[in-house]
Amino acid sequence: xxxxxxxxxxxxxxxxxxxxxxxVGLSAMALSKYENDQIKPSSxxxxxxxxxxxxxxxxxxxEPAVALAEIDFRKHAGLSDKDEKRALEDVREQxxxxxxxxxxxxxxxxxxxxLPAGLPNHVASLDEVEAVAEHLREAWKLGSAPxxxxxxxxxxxxxxxxxxxxxxxxKFDGLVAKANEHTVVVVSKNWPGDRQRxxxxxxxxxxxxxxxLAQDLDPEKACHRFAGAFLVPKAEALRALGESRTxxxxxxxxxxKHEWGLSMNSWINRALELGILTASAGRRHKQFFxxxxxxxxxxxxxxxxQPYPKECPTRFVQLVYRALGEDLMGESKASELLGVKVxxxxxxxxxxxxxxLGYQ
Ligand SMILES: [Zn+2]
Numbered sequence: 001x002x003x004x005x006x007x008x009x010x011x012x013x014x015x016x017x018x019x020x021x022x023x024v025g026l027s028a029m030a031l032s033k034y035e036n037d038q039i040k041p042s043s044x045x046x047x048x049x050x051x052x053x054x055x056x057x058x059x060x061x062x063e064p065a066v067a068l069a070e071i072d073f074r075k076h077a078g079l080s081d082k083d084e085k086r087a088l089e090d091v092r093e094q095x096x097x098x099x100x101x102x103x104x105x106x107x108x109x110x111x112x113x114x115l116p117a118g119l120p121n122h123v124a125s126l127d128e129v130e131a132v133a134e135h136l137r138e139a140w141k142l143g144s145a146p147x148x149x150x151x152x153x154x155x156x157x158x159x160x161x162x163x164x165x166x167x168x169x170x171k172f173d174g175l176v177a178k179a180n181e182h183t184v185v186v187v188s189k190n191w192p193g194d195r196q197r198x199x200x201x202x203x204x205x206x207x208x209x210x211x212x213l214a215q216d217l218d219p220e221k222a223c224h225r226f227a228g229a230f231l232v233p234k235a236e237a238l239r240a241l242g243e244s245r246t247x248x249x250x251x252x253x254x255x256x257k258h259e260w261g262l263s264m265n266s267w268i269n270r271a272l273e274l275g276i277l278t279a280s281a282g283r284r285h286k287q288f289f290x291x292x293x294x295x296x297x298x299x300x301x302x303x304x305x306q307p308y309p310k311e312c313p314t315r316f317v318q319l320v321y322r323a324l325g326e327d328l329m330g331e332s333k334a335s336e337l338l339g340v341k342v343x344x345x346x347x348x349x350x351x352x353x354x355x356x357l358g359y360q
Contacts, residue, residue, distance in 0.1 A: 003037035005060045009053040010035075012089035014082060014166070023052040056336045066095050066179040083168030090166045091186050095179055097337050098160060098316065104333075105323050113158035113183045115208065116140075124214045126225045126273070132208050133229035144233050146260045150197050151313040154185060154204075161200070161313060163189040174199035176206050183207065187311070194263040194308040201227035228270045231262045241267075241276050248277070248285060254305050264303050265289060324349070 017028040116139030167188035205226030253264040272282040289299040335345040
């Protein structure tokens with residue numbers, strides 16, 4: 001077990017055996033023997049490994065609890081195998097911490113996510129995808145209003161949402177996977193909020209549409225459509241933009257982006273798919289966005305004005321402090337779960353850095 005954990009930690013740090021060996025003064029050969037449980041590292045070696053990998057030594061003794069089975073992994077072709085492994089290890093590691101915390105506070109956890117009742121068995125067109133998105137809004141009692149904090153809502157519905165910083169330099173957007181009885185949705189921590197929300201909604205689409213789509217429907221396109229429809233229902237998009245338009249003003253799109261948490265570019269797509277813009281009007285908008293510059297990149301890549309705020313879930317951290325407050329765990333466990341030094345944890349408990357929220 002120790003060996004498997006050393007390997008997981010190394011992959012999560014994105015290091016080769018040689019690189020990690022160099023950092024801790026061991027040969028790649030010795031490290032390989034540790035990883036295969038052929039020799040047992042000394043406590044001093046474990047300390048050095050922990051330091052180099054940014055984990056506490058307890059990490060090496062924790063049973064790996066989950067195996068991920070991917071449903072969808074949305075990545076750019078440029079994401080290397082190494083970065084992919086690193087992202088997946090980070091997800092697994094974060095999920096394990098969730099499960100440790102759940103075992104410590106068996107309080108009021110939402111039941112693991114299940115699909116809403118009444119989904120059609122067969123989805124034959126993009127219009128029907130639109131209906132599935134509305135079905136989910138209804139099942140989740142979202143009405144037709146903008147969705148404030150999407151991560152909170154998903155967690156309330158029993159999904160495990162994980163934000164990872166390890167996206168290989170923004171090379172992957174998100175993924176949805178099964179782990180034991182849990183459904184895990186992962187999104188990159190590095191994108192602006194509108195992009196994170198679109199990705200989360202896209203991954204929800206994979207969950208809803210899995211094994212239901214007609215063969216001639218491209219799953220990626222269908223999930224994009226699902227995302228748009230889930231974030232901005234058709235009736236609301238028509239109300240905001242009107243039935244038929246020739247030109248959507250950037251300022252108008254900017255305001256709608258901040259109202260609904262859907263990017264300006266996605267609003268243009270939404271207008272196109274609902275027939276509010278004709279195909280040629282759509283092309284004019286896209287051309288215009290490709291020509292306008294924000295710094296040295298186009299509005300296609302970086303939209304003008306204030307970005308939409310990132311999703312910032314705090315439930316995990318809050319529950320660690322709750323467990324501390326009730327003496328359900330000690331400071332050493334809490335700092336391991338939060339990924340901070342005990343001394344930092346203590347200063348946070350004294351509110352010396354009241355704004356420190358994240359745990360990575
Ligand atoms: Zn996808």
